Amino acid sequence: MAVACLWRRLCQGSAFPVNYASRIMQKQCFLPNSNLMGVRLAGSHVDTQVPKTNPLVSVSDEPETLYKRLSLLVKGHDKAVLDSYEYFAVLAAKELGISVEKVYKPPKKIERLTLLKSVHIYKKHRVQYEIRTHYLCLETKIEKIPEHIQKPVWDTLSQVEETEVKS
């Protein structure tokens, strides 16, 4: 949620609507045992002898970290807008202390349509349209949790704490 706020803050500067399809690659998943101790969910059976462990989750003694690597894929029709967004995002990341590892531009995709030029007959005369989609990929690495986030993202925060974190 806080990372979503960060993304929103990063994208609020652009006047052009760019779409964010973010592929989050988590290096480590943590389950905070301390917060789930003693929670009895309705309909769940509590096995005190053999605790259920999720094979995707690894628990270790290292301090919990947020998503360590973020990969943002930005799509747009206008290359100039994407360039200005890249400049803005890199600047914002530098100010916030997020190290931007790679900024690269995947090749553009052009979708072409060939339609008949005339309403009726004239099959030999056609008109071609194309839609260009330019891409921009930003890969970041978050070294430490920013100061305004007190708890990790996956904690179930109460409403009061949520408003504190938002402000």
Place this chain on the structure above:
Amino acid sequence: MAAPTAARGLRAVSHVLSVPAATRHLHTSPPCLKARAARVRVGRGDKPVSYEQAHGPHHIGHRKGWLSLHTGNLCGEGGGAERALEDAFVRRFLRGTFPGALLAPPVLKRRGNLLVLCATLGRGLSPAKVYVLQGYTETLLGHFYRCPVRLELLTLPAPRVYKYL
């Protein structure tokens, strides 16, 4: 007797054949094959034309921008057709709400849920009427599309002319 007349005839025929417009291929001549879509044709020189009208559709993305900005037409995104339909309705609505006052086609921008309409008006209407129409547009369109609508107006004394064609 026949030879001089025949020679005269031949000379006359060769004179006719040398004129290009008199051949059989008039219907496929280059002036008829030009594209006319979204282009303003050159005239006497008294027709004022804006920057957008002066450039043809092949300049979109290079010298021209877009009038409608949304993410529906991006590769992998959906909803392009719905946005196009909404745009068509909104443009007709604005044309009807400000009859004769719109100087240029309005620019529609979508930022998340927000729909921003940017229009340039002439100065024929009084400011009070303009504000009333602005509020009317924003409320009605907001109710139609269930999203916040913001109408940003700019009044100009006359339409911006790029050149005369």
